[in-house]
Amino acid sequence: MDALIRKLEHFSQFTEEEVQALSTLSDLPVIVGPRQDIIREGDNPNGVNLIVEGYAIRYKALPDGRRQILGYFVAGDICDLRVFVLKRMDHSIAALTQVAVRVISEQRILDMTDRYPRIMRALWWATLVEESISREWLLSMGQRSAAERIAHLFCEIHRRARIVGLVDGNSVPLPLRQTDLAEMSGLSVVHVNRVLQELRKRRLITFDGQMLTILDVDQLEAFALFDPLYLHLDEGKGMVSSRQPIVATGG
Template identity: 55%
Template sequence: MPQHLIRKLEQFVQLSPEDKLALEAASRKVRLVGPHQDIISEGDSPEHVNLILEGWACRYKQLEDGRRQILSFFLPGDLCDPHIFVLREMDHSIGTITPVRLAEIPAETLSDLTDRYPRITKALWWEMLVTVAVQREWTVNIGQRMGLERIGHILCELFIHLRGVGLTDENSCLLPVTQIDLGDATGLSNVHVNRVLQELRMNGLIVLKGKRLTIPDLEALQRVSLFNVNYLHLDREGRRFDANGPVPHSA
């Protein structure tokens, strides 16, 4: 079931067959959630870790007066906040965009996993640190980049993220978000998002029709968006912990 998670983690470290079986076993309890519904809401007490199996969701926060900021997107293979249990209640919400199929992983199952499978532990650390790095990059994106760069940057990130879990096709992918969502993620109004998308189209940097995004020249889009891929920490950085590799020493 969690093939996207496995594929994602293997961008960092090669897992053994037992590692994979353990991940499968942990992902047994499946839940379906309709589109535009909260998976967990601000103020709730977290009870398990959600693993997105299929569909898109997002982390978001809403101000008293209704303004809404999307803080990150969750795509298949993404874990929503492992270790969140340390905190008493959620300070933000997680909601679906499309219909979502997810696995609910109990806290004990997760700590069991990390007790017994050091490679999984390492890989989950990597995934968590990358998640935080992405959050930082979003801060840079919204704080410093112009509208065009901002939208271009987020499209690059989403495309590369999807490619990492095998959900792209050549140079295109599905993009099931509205322009309002894109605006809430980038701090722009939907009207301006629309105009920026038109400009990206006119420059031949993207083709966006319906829910399908095509990026004819990813490098070009990265260039105009000032996109530096280093914050995603790809490149099999964990190869020293590979299955069949040298035995990892503690922690």
């Protein structure tokens, strides 16, 4: 559960007791194979899904199979904290790679948030960041150019992966096909291919569908008009406890 704790400690640093509570939120993880649904639109959720290893996406699909990817999950991300309030899912969550998922029951969430107010506030923060990311994706779809959209997505994923220890230097595993990037950005696969060529030609990135390396972080962020404010990664400054925070490492 280290990835979840690393992420939440960008809002609040926890006591040893609180860390123990977070560590025992759920039972052993369930393994989901690559490109398999974790939960489908229309399913009745019996808890919330926490990604502890691997990469996943949120998506909606039309009856004819056309799909829009609405979100991207890395280790430490909770897929829709409030989903247990719904009787049926109104979207789907799917694995991109092999994924380890912990299902957290409604009762465990309620018990923990009742007992640990600081954890409750940190989980609120995570939910608000998720909503903020959705707003930024909508802004990209409406206003950023095609190249800016892809560049912005790369900047965001790089930042989010770094806070949970998945970045080595400026490289991050990124198992995305060009069709995935098209479904994320609202572009055609041909257009995505052209954008990737442009970003490579500008010597901003290398990307092979499995590993992304940002060659010049400052230049890529400037090109994408990327402002990390919407990720709210410094909200916890000054909110300290008696416990030293977990230090993220590569891998």
